[in-house]
Amino acid sequence: MPSFTHIDKNGNVRMVDVTEKKPTERSAIASGVVCMKPDTLNMIMNHKVKKGNVLETARIAGIMAAKKTSDLIPMCHPLNLTHVAVDFYPDETSGTIKIESSVRIFSQTGVEMxxxxxxxxxxxxxxxxxxxxxxxxxxxxICLIEKQGGKSGKFTREKSTLP
Incomplete structure (x- = not known):
C-alpha cells in the first residue's frame, strides 16, 4: 500500500508539492444517480418545476463546482481547468437521472476530485x-469511472465494481 502523500513525516496534514511534477494532459470521468418518483422525473423532463429548468441549472452548478473544488476540499490544488462537461441521462423506467461529468486539464495534478x-x-x-x-x-x-494521465496512468472502473 502506498504511503499517504498528504501527511508529512511528523503526521501533519500538508498539500502535496507538485512543483517538480511534469505537466501532462489529464482527464477524469465521474458519475452518480438521482432516484425520484416518476412524477418528479416527468415534471423535470417537461419543464414543469416552478424553480426553472432543473437540468440546465444543475449543469451550470456542476461546472461551477468543478472550478471551485479547491475551495471546498482542503488539500486540492487550485486548477486552471481546460474543459468541464456535465451530462444527464434520464431513465423514466427506473425513475432515475444518471449524471456524468468529464473534466480535462494540462497540468501537474489530476482532476478526479x-x-x-x-x-x-x-x-x-x-x-x-x-x-x-x-x-x-x-x-x-457517485464514483470515479475513469482517469487518465499522470504517473499512475489510466484507470477504468470495472463494470462489475459499479455501485
Missing amino acids: EALTAVSIAALTIYDMCKSYDKEMTISE
Missing part, C-alpha cells in the same frame, strides 16, 4: 430544485 465534485453538486442541485415535490429523492452511486 473536480469530476466527482461536479457530479455531487449537480445531484444536490436537482434535489434542491425538486425537494418541494419529492423529499424522498436519493443521491447515490
Whole structure:
C-alpha cells in the first residue's frame, strides 16, 4: 500500500508539492444517480418545476463546482481547468437521472476530485430544485469511472465494481 502523500513525516496534514511534477494532459470521468418518483422525473423532463429548468441549472452548478473544488476540499490544488462537461441521462423506467461529468486539464495534478465534485453538486442541485415535490429523492452511486494521465496512468472502473 502506498504511503499517504498528504501527511508529512511528523503526521501533519500538508498539500502535496507538485512543483517538480511534469505537466501532462489529464482527464477524469465521474458519475452518480438521482432516484425520484416518476412524477418528479416527468415534471423535470417537461419543464414543469416552478424553480426553472432543473437540468440546465444543475449543469451550470456542476461546472461551477468543478472550478471551485479547491475551495471546498482542503488539500486540492487550485486548477486552471481546460474543459468541464456535465451530462444527464434520464431513465423514466427506473425513475432515475444518471449524471456524468468529464473534466480535462494540462497540468501537474489530476482532476478526479473536480469530476466527482461536479457530479455531487449537480445531484444536490436537482434535489434542491425538486425537494418541494419529492423529499424522498436519493443521491447515490457517485464514483470515479475513469482517469487518465499522470504517473499512475489510466484507470477504468470495472463494470462489475459499479455501485
